Amino acid sequence: MAGQQLAPYKADFLKSAIDGGVLKFGSFELKSKRISPYFFNAGDFYRADLLQAISFAYAKAVIEARESGTLGEFDIVFGPAYKGIPLATATTDKLAQLDPKTYGQICYSFDRKEAKDHGEGGNIVGAPLKGKRVLIVDDVITAGTAKREAIAKIQKEGGVVAGIVVALDRMEKLPHPEGDDSNKPMPSALGELKKEYGIPIFAILTLDDIIEGMKGLASEEDIRRTEEYRAKYKATD
Numbered sequence: 001m002a003g004q005q006l007a008p009y010k011a012d013f014l015k016s017a018i019d020g021g022v023l024k025f026g027s028f029e030l031k032s033k034r035i036s037p038y039f040f041n042a043g044d045f046y047r048a049d050l051l052q053a054i055s056f057a058y059a060k061a062v063i064e065a066r067e068s069g070t071l072g073e074f075d076i077v078f079g080p081a082y083k084g085i086p087l088a089t090a091t092t093d094k095l096a097q098l099d100p101k102t103y104g105q106i107c108y109s110f111d112r113k114e115a116k117d118h119g120e121g122g123n124i125v126g127a128p129l130k131g132k133r134v135l136i137v138d139d140v141i142t143a144g145t146a147k148r149e150a151i152a153k154i155q156k157e158g159g160v161v162a163g164i165v166v167a168l169d170r171m172e173k174l175p176h177p178e179g180d181d182s183n184k185p186m187p188s189a190l191g192e193l194k195k196e197y198g199i200p201i202f203a204i205l206t207l208d209d210i211i212e213g214m215k216g217l218a219s220e221e222d223i224r225r226t227e228e229y230r231a232k233y234k235a236t237d
């Protein structure tokens, strides 16, 4: 059964992602330029029930991380443009709904990909980041490039990054300086970012969870190609 080993909220989330067609199979070029046989398109969580499912899963993951001590306190939920924007706003709302006492006053904000030069101007929409502890909510981590960009923007505004939560950790290694196809071992993007910035980074699902959850739902060919991809880009940690 899909996601049998997973916490119920993770298994429900995986089922929503598969049923909602968010998890796609084929050939996709990633931000890192790798060609992947699968793609997790968080932009497809556009129906109200799917948005509820994704925001519930993020909120549960955040609450769990706070309760276990993995994640410290935060003031703002930040969604990197573009796909992070609805994720961060919906998660803020869901956190306050699930635990109004703890999260009723948290705020959200997000960046613009291009600065606005009229009206209120600037790069950030929503709560000002200066002096605040900021939790980044994004869809997927692959090579960590988008996460580095988000951290730099937050720091430039005077915010302090408290952690990062994503829906999916693709468990991929960083690109090798000699070329991405060198087949040389490399550490994971997630692990290196954690070390470099000293912040918690956690995911609702990993690629391993997805492969397990695909069994019986996706074609044997899609599963085989995804497993081959995992073997090729698997990180050392």
Ligand SMILES: O=P(O)(O)OC[C@H]1O[C@H](OP(=O)(O)OP(=O)(O)O)[C@H](O)[C@@H]1O
Pocket: 031, 032, 080, 081, 082, 083, 084, 138, 139, 140, 141, 142, 143, 144, 145, 146, 147, 148, 189
């Ligand atoms: O480089 P990584 O941190 O591993 O993440 C990969 C990211 O790349 C994509 O975002 P993109 O910048 O393409 O923006 P989008 O949200 O507008 O799709 C995708 O949504 C992931 O968030």
Ligand SMILES: O=C(O)c1cc(=O)[nH]c(=O)[nH]1
Pocket: 029, 030, 031, 032, 038, 039, 040, 041, 042, 139, 140, 141, 142, 143
């Ligand atoms: O690495 C990416 O660009 C990427 C991977 C993925 O599964 N989904 C996505 O939106 N982006």
